[in-house]
Amino acid sequence: MLNWSVVRKLLIVILALVLLAIIIVPGYRIKKQSEIQQVCRSRLEQIAKAQEKCFAQYGRYVSELTEISGDSLNCTCPLNDSLFILNMPDATHYKLFCPNEHGWISEERASWKQE
Ligand SMILES: [Zn+2]
Secondary structure, three states: OHHEEEEEHHHHHHHHHHHHHHHHHHHHHHHHHHHHHHHHHHHHHHHHHHHHHHHHHOOOOOHHHEEEEEEOOOOOOOOOOEOEEEEEEEEEEEEEOOOOOOEEEEOOHHHHOOO
């Protein structure tokens, strides 16, 4: 014999858990995504610092990421380890992009620090 009042209570508990998951999971994903974005931008900033060091020393920016990636610099986006894109119109200007649109940084500014 099936006890319908027990089944009904069980269904209510299951429904409550499903609703809770629907509320919590997207929040967790957003938090995770913003953490990845932060790591990505921090890597871009570290490369920018290395670029400034190079410019102070040689009067030009590095045109290949492999030239500066040696000293503990990570030149990839943490989302999927794809390499950053370095765009250089000449030796005194550069723009470094995240291929996953987390931002860009140049010799003057960073996309996430604009007003
Ligand atoms: Zn990224």
